[in-house]
Structures are given as C-alpha cells and as structure tokens.
Amino acid sequence: MEPKRILLVEDDTFTRELYEEVLKDAGFNIETAVDGEDGLSKIKIGGFDLILLDVMMPKKDGLEVLRDLKNNPPVSQNGQIVLLTNLTHDPVINMALSMGVKDHLIKSDITPGELVEKVKEYLGGKSQDKNQAPTHPES
Template sequence: MKSILLIEDDPLLIDIYTTKLKEAGFEVEVATDGDTGLRFLKEKKPDLLLLDIVLPHIDGWEVLRTIKNKPSPFKDLKVVILSSLGQKSEVEKGLKLGAIKYLIKAHYTPSEVVKEIQKII
C-alpha cells in the first residue's frame, strides 16, 4: 500500500482529503504544521508528500527547502504542493524548490487531487 503524508492545517480539508485518499487505497498520515510534518517524514517515510504552504510554525516553503535544498535523505521524495496560493510566481517558486506538481486548491476538486496523485505513485 502506498503511503501519503499530508501536511495541512485546515481541519475540514484534512477530513476531506484523508477520506478521499483512503477510499482510493492510500495509507494516510496527517501533520498539522511544518515541524511535525518534518518529524513524521523521518518516522513514516511516505511515498509522497502532499504539502500545504500556509502553515503554523514552519511553513510549506521551509519544509520544501529542508527536504530538497540541504543535504537530506528525502531529496528524492515526491512532493505535491496543494495550496490556496495561486500566483504564477508562487507556482514557479514551488516547482523551482523541487515539487513535482503544484495544485491550486480552488482549481481542483478533492477527487481530481487524488487522480493527480495516482498519476505520480
């Protein structure tokens, strides 16, 4: 079973995405802030990280930088950003920092998000 770590702080979205991903056969772990997310990454070693950007404590940009830009055992981790931030510059920043996909929340239904993930893992 493929596993996904969801780093997201909105309880409603956590509920929706967790349900959808589990229905699709994924194992799902949730962290509600960046530092917990980084800790879970080490403990759970997920196949894919679904990452929000606006988060308490350490935000998604910093999580992504920590994973991709420093010597890190998670350099090859597949990261999909799922954010309400939808400026072109933000999308470009996410991809430049090493995310393989940047999904803008307003543009994708939860089912479509799951489909995008299934294309990747």
C-alpha cells in the same frame, strides 16, 4: 500489493480530514501532519511514496519546509512532493518547483474526485515507475 504511503501536510482541519477520508477510501495509506514543523519531522523519518504539502501553514510554511529538506535531506528517501495551494502566485510556485517540488494543485479548483485522480497519476498507477512526469492540472 502494499498500499502506497502518502503524507498529507495541511493545517486546516476540515480540508485535512476531507482529503484523508477520500484518499483512504481510494485505498492509500495516509498519514497526516498539522503544520510545518510536524510535517518536517515526519518527512525526515521518510519512506513516503508521495507528499502533499500545503503552503500556508503556521510554525513553518511549505517553502520553509522545502528549504529545510534541501539543507538536511531525510535519511530514508521519499517520493515526489506535490504542493497544495490556494494561491495562484507564481513566484511561490516557481520557488517551490526550483526546490524539487514536482507539481502543484490548487485546492479550490479541484474536486475530491480529481484529487484522487491526480494522486493516482503521481503514483504511476500499478507500475513501479515513480518517475512518471505529472501533467499540469487543468482549470
């Protein structure tokens, strides 16, 4: 079975390489982007099963990326977008949710192991069901 393709858009090097390592170990196919612009161009190429999108990034932040996507949807479809954030600022999260993001994860709250669990949930395990509703992350 083809491994799922995940795009990780995260500007902090340590965080990005950590998540990349952990998700690769878990058997996923990971691509990364280092800022909003980089992320946007990769998303537009499309074909990802899951996109993990950081909020605070240089060049374009997460919300701007979402806005751009709304106005110019990518040619090739993508799966769900999950917001990665270190802020519990509801307006930002709510805005992202209204722009099509399915869920958000608070980086400082989750361990790498929990990230893998959540990603597996989002990707619905072995089934083709991409519409599985994600549960709200516990504190």
